[in-house]
Amino acid sequence: MKLTVDSMTYGPDGLARTEDGKAVFVSGGVVGDVVEADVVSTGSSFDRAVVSEILEPSNQRVQAPCPFVGICGGCPWGNLSMDAQRAAKEGNLRSTLRRIGRFSDEEVDAIVKPIRHAKDAWGYRNKVELAPSWDNNRFRLGMHGVDPDQIIKVDSCPLFEKKYPRAVKAVAGALSYLGNSRDLGLERVGIRASRRTKALEIALWTPTGAFPRAQVSRVLTDAVHPTSVVRVMSKGDRRARKVAGVEALAGEGSWTEKIADGEMRLSAPSFFQVNTAAAEILIQLVMDALDPGADDVAIDLYCGAGTFTLPLARRCAYVAAVEAYGPAIRDLRRNLEIARLDNVDPIGGDAVREFPDEDADVLVVDPPRAGLDPAAIDLIAATSVRDVAYVSCDPATLARDLRRFLDEGTFKVVSATPVDLFPQTFHCETVAHLTRA
Structure with missing residues (x-):
């Protein structure tokens, strides 16, 4: 069907309406887009659709520095201008206060203040996580896709701290190399970086048990020169894993960040x-x-x-x-x-x-x-x-x-x-x- 995206939801999708007023959540559309969309599910009060063609792009649509917008799950609004993003977020807060909080329009106008933000719209994240997968019997690390069961192989993440543009590729490459020669048991890998303290920590989440500590430490140290490499050991059911311990494999064993006129030191699970x-x-x-x-x-x-x-x-x-x-x-x-x-x-x-x-x-x-x-x-x-x-x-x-x-x-x-x-x-x-x- 042909749809015009009217607004952004509290979620990755845009919101449109059919000619008879039924709500349609549109994946791949941003506010102002006129699109051709394929309905993928239908319900009594709303449908879900995926954009098949952008007929008239919105004047709020932008070209993102990330080629995986809409594929990787990290930046679902990456094709939407920052002004439109912030207006949508403020609008979602106002709408929610009215619907769920039962505040009147006058009360919402008095309560909600203009949205605040820092300077960087990309390259601001001090942490990213990589997930393991096997592809044609080859071990690799990547990022979760929009489909959480899909792992996307990426060489860099434009959201991640811009002072370390090569860290994602280097860590993924080093651990993939090791993972193809032996089972590391990796459940996930966290990378934390600070432009203020120059701290760079690699956290390897694994079950308890044997682990090639020296080899992993040596390969990661050669690849990215981190200030800390740690192993976070977990146990229990996969849906409710608990941290059993943290061991330092190299460096300081924790990550530091300067914030609000002070410095904080954090262990990987925090x-x-x-x-x-x-x-x-x-x-x-x-x-x-x-x-x-x-x-x-x-x-x-x-x-x-x-x-x-x-x-x-x-x-x-x-x-x-x-x-x-x-x-x-x-x-x-x-x-x-x-x-x-x-x-x-x-x-x-x-x-x-x-x-x-x-x-x-x-x-x-x-x-x-x-x-x-x-x-x-x-x-x-x-x-x-x-x-x-x-x-x-x-x-x-x-x-x-x-x-x-x-x-x-x-x-x-x-x-x-x-x-x-x-x-x-x-x-x-x-x-x-x-x-x-």
Whole structure:
């Protein structure tokens, strides 16, 4: 069918409508395109289609530096101009607040602030991952395709840190060479790079057991001269693998990054935002929302390795930081030692079960995509905190939780600021500021 793409969804696809008004999610189309599309599935309320021909390209369509847009899963919006990408992300946040959060148009206009972003639209990622596959009995590493079962062989990734343009090809080539002579047991390979510290770490995720440590270390060192090579050993069911240990094969055994006037050291299993410059915007928005004073007590829930904990500790009297993931809380303790901060209590455990009982003044929460447990909202409401900064990676669960806060009656929403941490994708972070009603 012939379709005009009207908008971008919170997903890789554009959205069009048939002549009778039925929604069609269009893979391969960007807003403004007029396309010929083949319907691949149909439902009662919407269809899905794939572009077969672009009849009239949108004036927002651009030529991406990556030839794998629409094939590799890393940059689904790579053919869309940055202005259109950011407008779509801000629009998706507004739409979600109305639909799921039940905010009025007037409330949305008052709450949502203009989208913020860092300078680089490409070459911003400090981390990429490679996945193993076998092709004609040849071992190789590549990136997950739009079809998650497909592995795309790439020589470089334009999203990855531009100071290391040859790292992906060199790592993939070195490990493919070894993997064709023996079974390395690789489950995935992570590459982390920092233009600020010049740190380059290769992390090899494998099951526990025998591993050619010396040979792998030597080949990778010759190929890319990394500052660190580590092996992350995992065990358990493939759908719920757990880290059994991390061993340093070469170099420092961890990765360092400078952020927000400090330095963080991270082990390979720990989460860190992939866009360092844009993560600093998150930190600034959180600090602006909380405006912590020298005598304030702060709570940091889902604190990770300390992205918000460390800046809070430099400005507050005391911080209680809670994190359930073992490697991250260990990294936080190490980062506190490096920064010589002794006014933080790192608490390992679930945010609800280990909720701090301090009489706090400010609180930041950065939950996973699933958002906050209702019990966490009740616990936050029961505190004495005057301001809350909610950092969200999913607009739907953010809108749901903001409505729960409002229905509970203790807090009101001051602002919600989208931050484009992931150019060339539909993903977007948001910092919401709540203050006591």
